[in-house]
Amino acid sequence: MTFYQPTAFFYLWVIPVIIMLYILKQRHQDFHVSSLYLWQETLRDIEANAPWQKLRKNLLMFLQIAAMLLFILALARPYLNAAGGKAQNVVIVLDTSFSMQATDVKPSRFEAAKKQASSYISNLSPGTLVTLVSIGNSAVIEENLSSDKNRLLETVNRLKVTNGTANYEDAVSLIESIVRQNPGTEVVLYGDKRLEVPGIDIKFSRISQGGDNYAVTSVSYAEVENSITVLSRIANFGVEDRVIPVSLYVDGKVFDARNVEVMAGETENVYWHGIPGQTTVIECRIDAEDALKGDNSAWTAVNISKTNRVMLVSQKNIFLEKVLSVMKGVELYRTGFEGADELKGYDLYIFDGFLPSRLPEDGNIMVFNPPSNGYFKVREEIVLQVGEEIILPEIRLTEHELLTHMEGQDFLVAKSKRLEVPKWGEILMESSEGAIAFAGSLDKSRIVVLGFDIHNSDLPLTPAFPIMMANMLEWLLAPGIENVESIYPGQEVEFNLYPKTEEATVTTPSGQRIKVAPPFPAPAFDATQETGIYTLEQKSADGSSIHRFAVNPPAAAESNLLEDNTGVPADAPDGPDTSNSGVETGFSLQVLLLWFALLLLCIEWWVYSNGI
Amino acid sequence: MSQLFDNEFLKKIERLAITSKIIMSDGAAGNRKSRSRGSSVEFSDYREYAEGDDYRRIDWNAYGRFEKLFIKLFMEEREARVHILLDTSRSMDWGEPNKSFASRRLAAALAYISLSNYDSVSLVALSNRTEKVKLPIRGKNSFTQVLDFLENIQYNSSTDLVSALKDMNMKSERGISILISDLFSEGNLLDVIKYLQIRKQEVYICHVLSPQEINPEIDDSLRLIDMETGEAIEVTYSQLLMKTYRKVYNDFISGIERLCFKRGVEYMLMDSSMPLELMVREVVERKRRAV
Secondary structure (H helix, E strand, O other), rough: EEOOOOHHHHHHHHHHHHHHHHOOOOEEEEEOOEEEEEEEHHHHHHHHOOOHHHHHHHHHHHHHHHHHHHHHHOOOOEEEEEEOOOEEEEEEEEEOOOOHHOHHHHHHHHHHHHHHHHHHHHHHOOOOOEEEEEOOOEEEEEEEEEOHHHHHHHHHHHHHOOOOOOOOOHHHHHHHHHHOOOOOOOEEEOOOHHHHHHHHOOEEEEOOOOOOOEEEEEEEEEEEEEEEEEEEEEEEEEOOOOOOOEEEEOOOOEEEEEEEOOOOOEEEEEEEEEEOOOOOEEEEOOOOOOOOOOOEEEEOOOOOOOEEEEEOOOOHHHHHHHHOOOOOEEEEEEEOOOOOOHHOOOOEEEEEEOOEEEEEOOOOOEEEEOOOHHHHHHHEEEEEEEEEEEEEEOEEOOOOOOHHOOOOOOOOOOEEEEEOOOEEEEEEEEOEEEEEEEEEEEEEEEEEEEOHHHHEEEEEOOOOHHHHHHHHHHHHHHEEEEOOOOOOOOOEEOEEEOOOEEEEEOOOOOOOOOEEEOOOOOOOOOOOOEEEEEEEEEEEOEEEEEEEEEEOOOOHHHOOOOOOOOEEOOOOOOOHHHHHOOOOOOOOHHHHHHHHHHHHHHHHHHHHHHHH | OOOOOOOOHHHHHHHHHHHOOOOOOOOOOOEEEEEEEEEEEEEEEEOOOOOOHHEEEEEEHHHHHHHOOEEEEEEEEEOEEEEEEOOHHHHHHOOOOOOHHHHHHHHHHHHHHHOOOEHHHHHHEEEOEOOOOOOOOHHHHHHHHHHHHHHHHOOOOEHHHHHHHHHHHOOOOOOEEEEEOOOOOOOOOHHHHHHHOOOEEEEEEEEEEOOHHOOOOOEEEEEEEHHHHHHOEEOOOOOHHHHHHHHHHHHHHHHHHHHHHHHHOEEEEEEEOOOOHHHHHHHHHHHHHHH
């Protein structure tokens, strides 16, 4: 037995006080009567019938002392098998992922988990150091080695369930490092999925009862001539085959509704045709009650692709002209070096063998083969410094995203200019003599510089050339959002704002407006906890442009409520389930003792009033 | 006129006297038939002859018929001597309504009724000794003496009825003794009854108790002090205490009732809050039945 408040024994001084009160006895009020004859008989009779009557007052005293002892013991908060056992350090892991929103456990898995965790914390031995970890998209230490139970309880209470996916890899490495630092640490997990960490016995409190759940696992679209066709995937995570009513909403209005029969554990593809081409937002919704409501809707945003104006400043470059002419969404303009200093009004400027003295400020820049010892300035600052031409023995490609899918593509560059890479630039290609290509963002502009003339390379003759150009143009002419049609909650979004954008804001599904720029370049946007359609608005002198993207529930990872899968990282060895054991919470004797004390007081009252 | 015996009271006992007319007779020496069988002219009953009986009263006609000796019994007509024995110990001066008040009014009423019936009335105030004696009074005109006597009674001694009666030295002649007391007395009630019956008294006991003695009201811890002895005991309210008191009280009353029944004594329990009419009617009814 453990006493959580041993200081309560201080109140034991009350016991002698009770005894003193009995010793001092109660004062009786004088009252004259005609005769004591009957009263004396009465007292004799009482004493004759209850031989232990003289002990009655003592019995009351003993009952009161016993009740008081029970009260004091209750104040001392005794526990049997205190939670956390003898561990001095405890890690409490709380799953805050999307599936914890399920209501198969009332009121919800997350609320139940919080309640259990709070109870566990309350029952811990005093002085136990608790580290509180939440697992959402990442594992976060909410409280570190705290023994302040009130603070811990407040923190648990403050935690909110997220729309994210439980990041078990993160959690495992965090737990491992905590346990490594404090061997003997007890780890307790409150969640719906088991977590296994080799060599660590994680006590697991499963907060799950399973339950039927349907989900829209994805919504995507394709433009077919002037209309749009949508593919939605409807999953039945229940144990019985179901006919699930599904509706498609186009720009907030019902477009179509169907009953989709989905076998237990299966996913059905549902196509929706004939959606108007000017549609901006498509939502697919399941109109059925289930244990997890958050995944009953999924969205996709239709962003009309914009034609980009590209200015190629070149004497003659058949390769560039060819590759640019086949790029989708590119309107190509060409000019010679004359008059190329004062260009403006284009989305992308490609300078081939030429550098203007001033960089155009309204578009992105791509430079091939800048003149030796040339430079250009942005706001009087030299941002490009070109070195001497060098003969290249060999070049090496970095793992930059602009060079993806180019692995294994061999090409040679005979000679190139050596480039001084500015601090905002990242090297794309280098040789033993120095960098020959780099890319980077300077303020609002994105800049790619290749130090060589492509005529001095066999690059245009290899498949690597169109791949590289496609990568680079995609980056330089990207729509507002890169590689994003739909993301999961909590994921970051990189915005590729137009160079002429003066201000950019994002409106969340709940209508909250968040400013993302200035400053430029806009940092990654991570306020994506909410599911639904987000709208990016870029304002410039020419007006504003709208781009939408969808944040959809992580249905694939989190919607299967029946799943008894284990949050085992991919590289962890398979371990038996037995490495997880249940959470033992201590048994509080306080309430029990209080009930006993109350019972004793009732007995005392009964003894007193019946004069037994 | 005192508060004890006001005009209203006097009118009331006058009415009571009229309504309690009991067996009347024309006898010069009394207006009431005695209970005792004697040799008067009015035949009452037969009784088998027992040794010691006056053989002159044997009915030989009856002997001729039944071959058994019978004697004739006759109503004896004479003046009744009524003794009103009033307990005047301190314990009687207690209760709400006060027992002394109720008992004196009862005594006065009974005296008046007796005087109205041409009986002689003696009043005796008893405590641990005979406090006061009012020798036989005759005639309604003497009633004021009764009132004077009763009004001047002091309640300041303890009770010992046996000693008090012995102190009185009552003559042994037929009569009626009405004892008005709370019976919280030293000595045995049996001795009291025996003493009176030996002196040929027809005994009536009016047991007057206050409502607080019948149903005590205690709701706290009290130190009960005996008015007469100053002795004290401590009691604390409990259901058991009250239950036991009730039992002791019932035993006390039923013990007296049994004793009285055994000894042929008329016993009447009276609550000091009872109306006077009821008290008097109780006594008169008992007397009528007894005759």
